[in-house]
Amino acid sequence: MVEDELRLADTVHRGLTDAGFVVELVHDGENAVWAATEHSYDVIVLDIMLPKLNGYRVLELLRARGIWTPVLMLTAKDGEYDQTDAFDLGADDYLTKPFSFLVLVARLRALIRRGGPERPVVLTAGDLSLDVARRRVERNGREITLTPREYGLLEFLMRHRGDTVSKTEILQNVWDPAFDGDPNVVEVYVRYLRKKIDTPFARHAIETIRGMGYRMNPEGG
């Protein structure tokens, strides 16, 4: 656990110990990186506001070193840095201060249980795969080249595979949060994507949920 506010650190430390966890406590970012590199923990609780290195930097450094211990982030407040930021950086969960102690325990248990290194550097849906780091899309072993917009759309759909996402959500995340044009663009790009990833393979990974939006079939269609 990485937390510089001593009172809070102490309270939570005691509480977690009572709940059966073995807790190690450090108070700044540098020590956090060092400790996490040297030891192997089940889970790391990481505050954002820290002396020397802030929580985001710590997380970045750890992930860059290939340390994939689950991380639960503590944020001081909704806003500025929000949930999305934390998740994008590789945090596995987050809590906003002040948080409920029972929720913290529950989330930690969930993270530990989830355990396994199922971190998706490569998103897959059936025989369709998208390598986020390399920006590569393959289906059935064959590489598919996409334009930036097409890629952005596909990545969004793949990250939410199984969920129905509305055209508005898509516009806000793949286009611009302040986009106010015709949602028809999305339809057009869905068509482009289908032409590249579905039609040649006689599948339909992207489903239309009429009146709601689209849904990436987790099985690839």
Added chain:
Amino acid sequence: MVEDELRLADTVHRGLTDAGFVVELVHDGENAVWAATEHSYDVIVLDIMLPKLNGYRVLELLRARGIWTPVLMLTAKDGEYDQTDAFDLGADDYLTKPFSFLVLVARLRALIRRGGPERPVVLTAGDLSLDVARRRVERNGREITLTPREYGLLEFLMRHRGDTVSKTEILQNVWDPAFDGDPNVVEVYVRYLRKKIDTPFARHAIETIRGMGYRMNPEGG
């Protein structure tokens, strides 16, 4: 919302409804626990001083049952029980009476938005299940595709499963609050739904309560 002071309850109920929330009101701790266990709410507003079971007990019981619906607590006054107590027990936010109505709305919105990713948003009635996030309906393991209107109706019935809901209520919640057309639409859509979720499975999850309305059988029919 759990609140025993009738006047306050009524005012807040009206205000929240105007603000676009769908509000269910109970007046004591026992009913609160029961309602929260049976239904799935976005957020619970919980007074501390309550007949039968006080707010702290209610919260404790809910969390013990694995119900992680966000809870906003209403406290009469700072002191004795203070913020820390509420947070320790798993409340997600709190307000001190008297509170500003706008603040309440803002906090509720924040709680709903924050909504944990690991909360099961799947409504079930027997072997019938509705996954709100994925917008997926299944019966007996088989997926059922619904039109937006059909889905809206089913979701409403499932959220109130066990209760008899009138056609007017349905019209106001699934159609438009200002709807003034023929309530026969509801009958027509109930028929569509039955054709999809009941007939093929030789069940009747949607019961007709003559002269009153409809009722979703919690056991699935």
Added chain:
DNA sequence: GAGGCCTCTCAGCGGACTCTCAGCCCCCGG
């Protein structure tokens, strides 16, 4: 400045979805 790629707009089309309507059935009360 010409060509090519990418992005986005537009308008027509076809089908899915919504809702209305009128007649029928069935429950219930007299």
Added chain:
DNA sequence: CCGGGGGCTGAGAGTCCGCTGAGAGGCCTC
């Protein structure tokens, strides 16, 4: 046993939504 009212049903009209092909404009490269 009969009448009335509430709910059920099938057909159909109108609307809305998503799909599609064509093309304009912007940007980059050569």
